Amino acid sequence: MVDKGKDEVKVKGFTSFEMREFAKEIGRIRKKNFRHDSFGRRIFNVERGKKFVHYLFRNKPAILENLDVDKLRLGQSSFTDKKLNNHSVDVHYVIPIKGEKDKNCVVSVLIELKAQNHFWTMLQMVVYIVNIWVSMFKSVSDAVKRKGATAADKKRSRNFLLPTVIPVIFHQGRGKFSAPTKLSGLIRTITGLESHTLDMEAILVDLSCLREEDEPDELDLWVPFRACRMVFDEDPESRLMEIVDKMLPEIHYPVMQELLVDVLNYGYFNTPKLTETICEKIRKYTEEKGGIKMPVCLYDKMLAKIQKAEAKIQKAEAEAQKFKFEIQKAETEAQKFKVEVQKVEAEKREYFREAHETCVKTILGFLRHRFGKVSEEMLEKLQQIDDLRVLRELSDYVEICPTVEAFQNKIDKNRMK
Numbered sequence: 001m002v003d004k005g006k007d008e009v010k011v012k013g014f015t016s017f018e019m020r021e022f023a024k025e026i027g028r029i030r031k032k033n034f035r036h037d038s039f040g041r042r043i044f045n046v047e048r049g050k051k052f053v054h055y056l057f058r059n060k061p062a063i064l065e066n067l068d069v070d071k072l073r074l075g076q077s078s079f080t081d082k083k084l085n086n087h088s089v090d091v092h093y094v095i096p097i098k099g100e101k102d103k104n105c106v107v108s109v110l111i112e113l114k115a116q117n118h119f120w121t122m123l124q125m126v127v128y129i130v131n132i133w134v135s136m137f138k139s140v141s142d143a144v145k146r147k148g149a150t151a152a153d154k155k156r157s158r159n160f161l162l163p164t165v166i167p168v169i170f171h172q173g174r175g176k177f178s179a180p181t182k183l184s185g186l187i188r189t190i191t192g193l194e195s196h197t198l199d200m201e202a203i204l205v206d207l208s209c210l211r212e213e214d215e216p217d218e219l220d221l222w223v224p225f226r227a228c229r230m231v232f233d234e235d236p237e238s239r240l241m242e243i244v245d246k247m248l249p250e251i252h253y254p255v256m257q258e259l260l261v262d263v264l265n266y267g268y269f270n271t272p273k274l275t276e277t278i279c280e281k282i283r284k285y286t287e288e289k290g291g292i293k294m295p296v297c298l299y300d301k302m303l304a305k306i307q308k309a310e311a312k313i314q315k316a317e318a319e320a321q322k323f324k325f326e327i328q329k330a331e332t333e334a335q336k337f338k339v340e341v342q343k344v345e346a347e348k349r350e351y352f353r354e355a356h357e358t359c360v361k362t363i364l365g366f367l368r369h370r371f372g373k374v375s376e377e378m379l380e381k382l383q384q385i386d387d388l389r390v391l392r393e394l395s396d397y398v399e400i401c402p403t404v405e406a407f408q409n410k411i412d413k414n415r416m417k
Contacts, residue, residue: 037142039266040113040170043224046074051221053095053109056168056203067107069097075108076135089128090170102156104140108132112202115173115232122183122202125167129200133162167202172228177206203276208232219250220259227262231270237278240267244286251290260286261295352388357392365409366398378404381411390414 012102044052051073057063075092091111110128112121118280144157171177180186184199207229216222223243230239250256264283269272283294301378318385360382367374385391394410401407 034110039270040090040111040224040228042113042136043227043264045228048224049074049091049093050220051218052073052094053112053217055216055218055221056109056205061088066098068098071096076132092128092132101160104160104163106154106163108163109168110165111168111170114169114171114177117171117173117177117179120186121169122167122181123178123186125169125198126183129165131168132165136163165323166308167200169202169204169206170228171204171206172232174208174414175231176209178206181290202294202344219246220255223247223259229275230263231267236267236271236273237282240264240274240278240282241285248268248286248290251286252292257292270303324375355388356386356391359388359395362395363391363398366395366406370398371404378411387409 021252031319036384042269048097050069053069053072054064055068062406070091072095073195075094077090077092090113093109093111095109095258097107098106102387110125111126112125114121118124140157140160143153167182169177170358181204182199182201184194184197187199189197191210208360210225210229213267215225225375226239226243232241233239247256247260262279264279268276268279286292287294363382364374366377382391382394385394396405398407
């Protein structure tokens with residue numbers, strides 16, 4: 001019933017405006033919830049963010065000792081510059097520094113989700129970082145300028161320093177990420193000026209070449225990692241089954257069921273190889289093996305909408321067919337009426353011809369009877385008159401006109417009217 005293309009769902013046999021609009025709606029839902037970056041934002045929530053930060057610095061315990069990861073929160077992800085250009089970062093975590101009371105003493109972690117090997121990724125991240133710094137600096141400055149600023153506000157402003165912002169590139173596409181991960185890789189550096197050139201390096205998490213031993217130990221984090229790789233795999237069904245089998249021991253937890261639903265929808269909307277049939281088979285397999293009832297997947301709701309739309313369209317097409325029949329019937333009646341009108345018009349023309357001919361003959365008969373021979377010019381003028389009312393007036397006047405010249409003047413006056 002359903003053809004699944006790259007960006008929309010289409011129903012065979014229908015090209016109506018309603019189905020095109022429905023396909024657009026599915027495209028909007030897909031973009032909002034299950035495109036690569038949207039899926040990443042859904043998956044990397046606060047709880048997984050804490051686990052992800054521990055994963056990033058698993059080999060650097062000294063960093064984790066200074067960060068209060070348990071108080072991690074989501075930071076501002078959208079910034080508007082003076083020209084009203086909007087800059088949005090995929091995921092922004094804010095982590096307080098242990099032992100610091102000032103709310104500005106934090107470390108930010110920016111995650112840029114990439115499905116493609118974008119060369120200017122580091123420049124994009126630097127723009128985000130500068131926006132974060134400007135936003136925080138403006139916040140501290142405005143606090144001092146506002147009416148009722150306290151001594152604590154002024155002290156905070158004097159001691160303010162820009163926070164550390166750690167850029168992270170999370171790459172899930174095909175092939176190794178080969179774009180520069182250091183800002184200096186985008187800058188033409190002159191020998192001897194290296195120390196004066198702005199530079200920073202991102203942490204690269206490249207799923208395309210991530211070894212199994214380097215994958216997260218936490219199942220709640222391992223699943224999103226594998227799901228992001230799955231949609232680019234040659235055999236996504238097998239990869240999805242591996243995910244399900246590993247989730248089965250904990251599938252009785254609602255959070256795991258919701259995560260699997262997200263993974264199913266993500267796979268369904270991002271690779272044509274994971275069809276509705278395959279997703280449904282895997283969901284039933286999970287219910288049988290896990291002994292649970294899975295929540296309804298989003299694509300199920302969409303298919304129900306499609307079926308409802310199909311019924312509406314079929315009804316509309318039946319009404320259209322009925323309306324088409326009525327139009328054909330009306331056109332047939334109109335054609336009959338047109339024939340009748342043409343018949344009446346023909347009869348009218350014949351009546352006019354006969355009446356015109358009779359009037360002209362009558363006038364000519366009176367003229368010859370009273371004045372003798374009628375000139376060719378007079379005959380031509382009479383035949384050119386196409387108003388029967390005028391001809392009848394001339395027919396009455398010919399009986400009383402004193403001379404043929406008077407009759408000629410009468411004709412000329414009527415022609416000038």
